[in-house]
Each structure stands twice: as structure tokens, then as C-alpha cells.
Amino acid sequence: RLEDWDAVLRSAPTPIRYLHWNNDRPSLFGVFTVAARAMVDIDPEAAATLHGAAPQLLAVDPSVVSDQSHEQPRDPDAAPRSSGKSAVLTGLRRATSLSLSASLGEARFRTLVATGRTMGREEAIGFALDAMAHARLMAS
Numbered sequence: 001r002l003e004d005w006d007a008v009l010r011s012a013p014t015p016i017r018y019l020h021w022n023n024d025r026p027s028l029f030g031v032f033t034v035a036a037r038a039m040v041d042i043d044p045e046a047a048a049t050l051h052g053a054a055p056q057l058l059a060v061d062p063s064v065v066s067d068q069s070h071e072q073p074r075d076p077d078a079a080p081r082s083s084g085k086s087a088v089l090t091g092l093r094r095a096t097s098l099s100l101s102a103s104l105g106e107a108r109f110r111t112l113v114a115t116g117r118t119m120g121r122e123e124a125i126g127f128a129l130d131a132m133a134h135a136r137l138m139a140s
Contacts, residue, residue: 005038009136012038013129020125028057032128033089037096039135040103046131048100048109051093052116053124 012035019028032054039047101109119127 005041006136006139008034008038009042009132009139013132016125016128020121025057025059029054030089032057032124033093033096035128035132037092039131040096040099042135042138043131044100044103045108045112046127046135047096048104048112049116049119050124050128050131051096051100052113053119053127054093054116056117056119056124057121 012031015031016028016035019031032050036047036051036054039050097109100112104112116124116127
């Protein structure tokens with residue numbers, strides 16, 4: 001169930017590790033998007049940082065793309081095109097943005113999102129796993 005945020009925080013670390021290992025960037029974007037929403041009420045600062053990191057997971061890693069790649073630049077806030085659930089993710093990202101902006105204030109929200117956007121993939125994965133573990137402790 002998508003809105004069972006406690007279950008998201010308990011279960012998301014396993015697919016994050018698996019998807020990272022398999023370089024499944026669009027799915028990682030989806031899991032990060034849902035995880036950020038799951039943390040909104042528990043740790044809004046971590047949620048905003050994770051929210052900012054999610055689009056960076058879609059960035060093409062030049063070490064795994066051949067010279068014949070024809071990837072087009074994309075809007076980093078849009079859900080991946082390959083996902084049949086892109087409308088759900090887009091709606092969830094918008095709702096998360098509105099909630100975080102309201103709770104943190106627009107300036108703080110933008111600062112934290114910018115921090116997330118500067119993270120490399122490894123740093124973002126580590127941050128997400130640590131933030132979810134912390135959120136689970138705070139929620140108990």
C-alpha cells in the first residue's frame with residue numbers, strides 16, 4: 001500500500017540496494033520519491049534532501065553509456081518515461097513538494113533540495129539508507 005509510510009520505511013532499503021546494484025536508475029528514482037514522501041512528517045529536512053537527490057539518479061553515467069547513445073536531455077523533476085506509473089510519481093512529487101514547502105518554508109525547502117541535487121549516486125544511496133533508518137527510529 002502506497003500510503004503505508006511505516007511499511008515504506010521498513011521495506012525500501014532492500015530494493016534501493018538491489019536497484020543500485022543493478023543500475024536501475026528509473027526504479028531508484030521511484031523508490032526515492034516514495035521514500036521522501038514517507039519521511040515528510042517524521043524528518044522533513046531529510047525528506048527534502050532525498051526529494052532533491054531523486055532526479056539526480058536519472059542522470060546518465062558516462063561510464064555506462066556507449067558512444068551511440070541518443071539520450072535526450074530531460075526535465076529532472078519529471079518521472080521516468082519508461083514507467084507506466086509516471087503520473088503517480090509526478091503527483092507524489094508535487095504533493096511532497098507542497099507539504100515540505102509548507103512545513104519547512106520555501107527558502108529552507110529549496111536549500112535542502114539543492115543539497116540533494118549536488119549528491120552523487122553513491123552519496124545519495126548512503127544518505128537515503130541512513131535517513132530511512134533514522135526515520136524508523138524516530139517513528140517508533
